[in-house]
Amino acid sequence: MRETPREKVYIGIDVGSVSVNLAVLGEDCRLLKKRYIRTNGAPINAVKTALTESREELERLYTVAGAATTGSGRHLIGHLIGADEIKNEITAHAVAATHFYDDVSTVIEIGGQDSKIIIIENNVVVDFAMNTICAAGTGSFLDQQSQRLGIDISEFGDYALKSVLPTKIAGRCGVFAESDMIHKQQIGYQKHDIIAGLCFALVNNYLNNVGRGKKIKDKIVFQGGVAANRGIIKAFGETLGKKIYVAEHYDVMGAIGAALIAMKSRRGRAEKSRYKGASCFDSDISSDAFECGACSNACEIISVTKDGKRLFNIGGRCGRYDYKD
Numbered sequence: 001m002r003e004t005p006r007e008k009v010y011i012g013i014d015v016g017s018v019s020v021n022l023a024v025l026g027e028d029c030r031l032l033k034k035r036y037i038r039t040n041g042a043p044i045n046a047v048k049t050a051l052t053e054s055r056e057e058l059e060r061l062y063t064v065a066g067a068a069t070t071g072s073g074r075h076l077i078g079h080l081i082g083a084d085e086i087k088n089e090i091t092a093h094a095v096a097a098t099h100f101y102d103d104v105s106t107v108i109e110i111g112g113q114d115s116k117i118i119i120i121e122n123n124v125v126v127d128f129a130m131n132t133i134c135a136a137g138t139g140s141f142l143d144q145q146s147q148r149l150g151i152d153i154s155e156f157g158d159y160a161l162k163s164v165l166p167t168k169i170a171g172r173c174g175v176f177a178e179s180d181m182i183h184k185q186q187i188g189y190q191k192h193d194i195i196a197g198l199c200f201a202l203v204n205n206y207l208n209n210v211g212r213g214k215k216i217k218d219k220i221v222f223q224g225g226v227a228a229n230r231g232i233i234k235a236f237g238e239t240l241g242k243k244i245y246v247a248e249h250y251d252v253m254g255a256i257g258a259a260l261i262a263m264k265s266r267r268g269r270a271e272k273s274r275y276k277g278a279s280c281f282d283s284d285i286s287s288d289a290f291e292c293g294a295c296s297n298a299c300e301i302i303s304v305t306k307d308g309k310r311l312f313n314i315g316g317r318c319g320r321y322d323y324k325d
Contacts, residue, residue, distance in 0.1 A: 008065040009058070010266065011275065012259030013047060013081070014092065014252065015039075015073030018112025018140055019225070020046035023255035024054070024062075025263060029099070033057070034252045036225075043073045044080070048281040051081070055278040066266030067275040068092075068258040075314050080285070080304060082276040085258070085265050090118055090128050092257030097221050098123045099260055100247060105217040108236065108244075109253075110206070110226035112139040117210050131210045139225045145181065145198065149191060156195060160231025163196030170201065177201060199231035203239050221245045223253040283307045292316060 007026055014021040020043060022035040035050045058064065068085035069078035070092035078086035089109075097107045098120065107118035115138060119127035146153040160166075167189050170180045177198060184194050207216075220242055226232055227250035237244045247253050266273060285306050292299045301315045313321035 006061060006063045009062040010259045010263040011064055011067040012092070012255040012257065012262060013050070013067070013069045013071075013077060013083075014089070014254035014258060015043050015047065015069060015071040015077045016111055016113070016254075017072055020050055020073075021252040021255040022050040022054070023249075023252050023259045024058070025256070025259040027263075027267075029260070029263070031249060031256065032062075034249060034255070036251050043077060044285055044287065047077050047081070048278075048285075051278040052281060059277070064273055064275050064277065066262035066273050068262035068265070070254050070258040070261075076287070076302065076304070079312050079314065081280055082274040083262075084274050085261050087258060087261050089254055090116065090125065090130075092254045092261065093223055094118050094120060094125045094257070095260050096253040096257035097223065097247070099256070101219055101221055101245065104219050104221050106214075106220045108206075108220060108222045109224040110138060110222075110232075111224040114138060115206055115210050115224075117206075117214055117216075119214055119216075127214060129210050129212075129214065131206075141177075141202075142226065142229065145178065145195075148178075149195070151191070151195075154228070157199075157228070157230035157232065159192045160196040160199045160229075161234060162192040163190075165193060166196035166200055167193045168201070169194070169197040196231060196235075199229070199235040200239065203232065203235040207239065216240060216242075218242055219245060221247055223247050223250050225251050227251070280306075285311075289315075292321065294318075294320060 010025045012023045018039055020037045020039055024033040026032050037046045037050050039046045066084045069083045070087050070089050074086050093107055093109050097104045104120055109116040116130045118125055143153055146156045167184050170176045181194055222244050227246050233244050283306050287302055287304045289300055289302050292301055297317055299316045301313050301321045303313045304311045
């Protein structure tokens, strides 16, 4: 009996500082599976968890025709899993946004440790900016404040919506914002007014830093984990005087963009994908670092080993220790 051909799928993995996001797309661009896993300082283990959890289903039902990685850990994980494409997060988020919104002009992306703005014209990125220096307004900062206030992060934005008169919070820096919040608590402000004030302060921080000098036009699409916070959405809408569209899969848009990139790159090709599958984690994988002393650059090289055997190195500027497939 002839076996029915398995559906081809494309995998995207967004390796961030706080989370690893996985997206599996079908040939018709349907999102078949997504996973959001906390990195907890160990991106290799987080990716291993994401792929091994999906291993049986992927191997039984689908054929992986392409894979791509993005995010701050894209090179490490891309080389490890045999990604066909390794792309920066600006490209991945823009590809995802334009896929779901034909007329998108501005992408606001706020993740766990950084934030970005992407300006798009005719589905092409014409400008962008990133903030990786200050954590104010990022997911990790909001997590910290929700814990300090004794509120679950999933309810943080709802508290902000209860406020009629948000208090003013100094949001230009995470340290100043926290100090100001503590001061406002001590003098008697309600939690919902403080949280609402924080949302507006962080939006202003974003616009004055990441968005400085950018022409923010309609349609504005909000992506990243912080897009779950309805208080931040409201603050953006009121501050800009524009409607804010929240992507349906806001939390994994980088991974979806990576999967779409893999699909565009690989669709129609006869040769097999380089993707190694979850089996690449069947053995013990570890990484360590060393400093190259060949020149004054003193590059920090990350070396990845499997069962004690060196697989590849990344991090050098000159190519001396470049990854070799």
